[in-house]
Amino acid sequence: MNLQSLHSPEQRESRDALALLSRAEYVLFDFDGPICKLFARYPAARIARQLKRACRADGVSLPQELARSSDPHGILWRLAGELSADQSLARKAIGIAESTLATGELRAARSAKRTPGAVQLMHALHRQGRTLAIVSNNSSDAIDQYLRAHGLTSLFGEHVYGRLPEPEFMKPHPSCLLRAVGALEAWPGQCVMIGDSRADVQAAAAMKEAAGAPVGFIGYARNKRKARVLREAGARALAGSMAELLGVFEA
Numbered sequence: 336m337n338l339q340s341l342h343s344p345e346q347r348e349s350r351d352a353l354a355l356l357s358r359a360e361y362v363l364f365d366f367d368g369p370i371c372k373l374f375a376r377y378p379a380a381r382i383a384r385q386l387k388r389a390c391r392a393d394g395v396s397l398p399q400e401l402a403r404s405s406d407p408h409g410i411l412w413r414l415a416g417e418l419s420a421d422q423s424l425a426r427k428a429i430g431i432a433e434s435t436l437a438t439g440e441l442r443a444a445r446s447a448k449r450t451p452g453a454v455q456l457m458h459a460l461h462r463q464g465r466t467l468a469i470v471s472n473n474s475s476d477a478i479d480q481y482l483r484a485h486g487l488t489s490l491f492g493e494h495v496y497g498r499l500p501e502p503e504f505m506k507p508h509p510s511c512l513l514r515a516v517g518a519l520e521a522w523p524g525q526c527v528m529i530g531d532s533r534a535d536v537q538a539a540a541a542m543k544e545a546a547g548a549p550v551g552f553i554g555y556a557r558n559k560r561k562a563r564v565l566r567e568a569g570a571r572a573l574a575g576s577m578a579e580l581l582g583v584f585e586a
Contacts, residue, residue: 351572359527368531382439440477452577468494507537
């Protein structure tokens with residue numbers, strides 16, 4: 336037996352993920368990634384192109400950096416800061432971007448692919464009496480549409496906290512976590528978030544200043560690149576799959 340392999344960083348990260356999940360009373364899921372691959376068949380880059388075309392058609396000129404971006408959420412989030420010098424222009428651009436992105440997300444939700452193991456994990460947590468919520472930068476309408484289509488609405492009830500009209504409150508801002516924790520009447524330390532992005536890690540950590548304690552964080556690292564990004568952002572508990580997290584029920 337290779338004793339070193341028993342204490343590898345990857346195994347420690349996995350054990351830490353299972354430990355966090357086993358203690359959590361409330362489990363907050365990011366949507367795109369941990370629950371489904373939202374843009375599997377309707378790419379985000381296509382929505383970004385539509386967003387930029389809509390801005391040009393309405394006479395809104397985006398800063399060069401945003402004009403080259405293929406990330407529609409990144410464009411929307413950055414608009415609040417990039418155009419802050421001209422608030423009237425900023426509000427117009429944000430309105431166009433939000434409308435285009437929300438429409439694209441609804442279309443993408445119709446063909447989104449389930450994340451392997453996610454449904455089984457959510458049902459298992461629900462059967463154990465854990466309370467589930469979704470905290471996401473995606474449109475609440477798109478999330479609700481996906482949940483209805485896949486028979487998952489009852490797992491979350493009204494606890495879906497999606498993007499607000501103001502992009503400055505998108506993660507890494509902890510707004511959606513604050514809304515979830517407040518509505519659940521929970522203490523952040525009772526919660527764990529499962530996310531797959533740098534912004535998710537940062538939002539969970541920002542709860543310490545915003546609410547007095549951080550939210551526990553489990554990184555869904557489906558490949559080595561994701562694992563590296565999450566580690567660099569500060570995540571210490573990682574799982575390579577949703578099926579791996581089902582190990583908490585076997586322990």
